[in-house]
Amino acid sequence: MNAYIWRAVVNGQETELSVRPSERLLPMLRDGLGLTGTKVSCELGRCGACIVHMDGKPVNACLVMAYQCSGRTITTIEGLATEELHEVQEAFLEEGGFQCGYCTPGMIMSVKALLDETPNPTTDQIKEGLSGNICRCTGYGGILRAVQKCGRSAWK
Numbered sequence: 567m568n569a570y571i572w573r574a575v576v577n578g579q580e581t582e583l584s585v586r587p588s589e590r591l592l593p594m595l596r597d598g599l600g601l602t603g604t605k606v607s608c609e610l611g612r613c614g615a616c617i618v619h620m621d622g623k624p625v626n627a628c629l630v631m632a633y634q635c636s637g638r639t640i641t642t643i644e645g646l647a648t649e650e651l652h653e654v655q656e657a658f659l660e661e662g663g664f665q666c667g668y669c670t671p672g673m674i675m676s677v678k679a680l681l682d683e684t685p686n687p688t689t690d691q692i693k694e695g696l697s698g699n700i701c702r703c704t705g706y707g708g709i710l711r712a713v714q715k716c717g718r719s720a721w722k
């Protein structure tokens with residue numbers, strides 16, 4: 567099918583891209599817009615490396631088709647920090663939640679979405695909020711501490 571002009575607000579900017587209707591959001595962000603903070607891993611919706619926000623809700627960018635995100639508001643990890651790191655990013659650094667570059671962006675996007683909905687999550691709510699994010703190599707202790715730290719502080 568022919569390419570068409572896809573329009574959306576990406577990280578606060580009105581954005582246009584020529585895409586095929588069968589294109590998925592993940593390569594559009596990485597290859598089309600150079601936003602490589604969103605990672606490619608399983609491409610099956612299982613690992614969470616590609617999580618971004620669409621209209622404020624977390625989605626797996628590897629599963630979202632171009633037509634499904636046309637006209638929406640998309641936020642990637644690059645859109646979280648403006649002049650300074652976002653509070654979630656700071657907490658990940660301070661509590662050892664920053665692990666590898668593959669899982670961390672998706673983890674942070676999931677945590678931001680969780681805290682937007684539930685500013686002071688319980689441990690079970692944090693585990694549920696991160697249930698779509700997989701780390702295969704280290705652990706979740708530092709991430710849990712980081713989320714708990716954010717939950718205790720003023721949320722923005």
Ligand code: FES
Pocket residue numbers: 605606607608609610611612613614615616617626627628629
């Ligand atoms: S790359 Fe999208 S969930 Fe794994």
Ligand code: FES
Pocket residue numbers: 665666667668669670700701702703704705
């Ligand atoms: S996948 Fe990133 S630290 Fe395990």
